[in-house]
Amino acid sequence: MTISCQRPYREVLERLRMSGLRPTRQRLALARLLFGGCDRHVTAEALHSEAVSAEVPVSLATVYNTLHQFTEAGLLREIVVDAGRSYFDTNTADHHHFFHERTGLLVDIPGADVVLAQLPPAPLGTKINRVDVIVRIEG
Amino acid sequence: MTISCQRPYREVLERLRMSGLRPTRQRLALARLLFGGCDRHVTAEALHSEAVSAEVPVSLATVYNTLHQFTEAGLLREIVVDAGRSYFDTNTADHHHFFHERTGLLVDIPGADVVLAQLPPAPLGTKINRVDVIVRIEG
DNA sequence: GTGATTGCAAATCTTTTGCACTAAA
């Protein structure tokens, strides 16, 4: 049995439009790579190679710009697990991550699988934005 | 009332010796800045400025090397909260962090103040190394 | 003395930026 997460072209396009992002050739190509299938984690460098391999010449600078625009639009979430390298997650739902330090592999943990029974109050004058749980694994 | 965490010179020196690190001028000076007082969070850049201000000329490269040696020796813990900047924490006990995104301020949360009631099992063939909880705050 | 440690400068790597060019509306 195979689970497919294939999503049609027009749905991806619609998603861009809804975010107020003009569906340019490059944005569309990147969006299809990112949102056309199952949820995934990418680095800018990796997405760039992928795009180039897929005959979609995009500059690395544009990949960076696009990833940030998508993140700002709420289509992606930036994950910080590794000093000096940013990951972007297409899964924007509430969830956490396993991070394999040696391989750099990032794996989702469904939101329900981590239960934070107690959290301290935010320091005076601040409010909690998000809670990230990173389970660092090895082996 | 003031809580002091002053620690004597010879204790810091002993700590280096115990870690098998030769107590050189630079290592000792950095160790005193790091471990001579209360627990703290530093970036390489910040520690370097501090050292230079304290009349202890150390090169930035040596600060980086030293921070990593200390981390490897278990005297420090590296905290990743910000892509492209590493923080080092002198508190190596089990605990978590508030991170103020705008100011870059990092504040300890005592281990007991965060209760993880449930964690998923590590993926097959791996083991959990550490669990980091980062409470991102704003305002 | 001898091997570990340091400083410096250069290299590396990731990410951002400025600006002329191109494409979407």
Add this chain to the structure above:
DNA sequence: TTTAGTGCAAAAGATTTGCAATCAC
């Protein structure tokens, strides 16, 4: 046509590395 978006190359940070000089033992 008009404005947003793109590519490129250069800049900006953070971190690392190579190697000769220096220091702890």
